[in-house]
Amino acid sequence: MPRPLQAVIDMAALASNHAKARALAPRSRVLATIKANGYGHGLLRVERALADADGFAVCEIDQAAALRERARSARGDRLVLLLEGFFSTPDLLVCSREGICPVVHDRAQVEMLEQTRLESPIDVFVKMNSGMNRLGFAPARFGAAVERLRGSSSVRSLTLMTHFAAADEEEGVAAQLEVFETHAAPFGGLRRSLANSAALLRYPQTHADCVRPGIMLYGVSPFADCTAASLGLRAVMSLEAEVIAVQSLSAGDRVGYAGVFRADAPMRVGIVACGYADGYPRHAPTGTPVLVDGRRSRTLGRVSMDMLAVDLTGMPEAGVGTPVVLWGGALPVEEVAAAAGTIAYELLCALAPRVPVREAFPDAPTAPSVAAG
16 A cells, blocks of 8 residues: 555646636737646646647657657647757757757857758747846847848747746836847747746736746746735645654654754644655745644644654544645645745645656546556
8 A cells, every 4th residue: 555645636727727828818829838747747647638728838858759749649730849949959850850849049059050951940939038147148139149040941930039037026027028029129020929927917918929827827826925716726736645643742842853843732743644755845844834634734843754743732533544735725835835935836846756646637527546647
């Protein structure tokens, strides 16, 4: 019998969140960002749930090739965007052979395109660094890069893109948007792709021809000042475990490694089958919220590799086998992440391969279990 720990993926919630993105940008193509193994939800699992997506965005070329192969048997027009582009000539040849659309953000990539004979010309997203200073051509050099790509026989079509650094912050997108529009203005006939989840939700002026929702697809708010539910999003992942042991403490007894939690009165402590090797944050402090049989409680002491401790004081009915939700459902992953001093993205992406995954279909009459994918 496996450890009593599983991640449950609500497939209907995934589809619902995608539909929300489409409704917000009805005149834009929707490229679902499913990098990092679908933000920890399973790349192919997310792809199945988003059957009507216009395309997908990933970082790894083998994943892009797998998605293109699947697209050929489903929707041949589905675009697969390689967000960091190609790193070598062999990668570029794979893009041409498989019909993958790379992001071009560096002069070396332009030169590679000019110097390589391809089986077929490729579609390209050319990226401007409008202020994030991560990837992309400097605004003053963007136009020259676009012109070189337009003149390359290896390029079939161009889409202009940028990425916003503060769409989820009070600063917003205005400064970067102005930079982008100023330097993209000479290329008014080319398509544009600007909006991530935060921009899609809050700044309609960024929707353009193609939006790239990521975190919102997984039912997580990109904003610190509003919840996913208030945005009409449904949580997709729940991390569920059980109590596997109970300890009775006296005042002064300590819990876990280094005994960083000390009981100041008699209490009951439940040991839960989940730890940092499963993806739960080791740095989560005492007081990080959990649900014990649907009731809010807290973690105690340091998180171990395979276990953590929760407070069962005032819950006499709780014992071995009592269900515990680490995040999901009535306990938003954003709240757990905030308590642990991190962001929901990290918790979701950190789900360990050893954690069994069950796909749930709550909008359907039954909820079959499916192996992780």
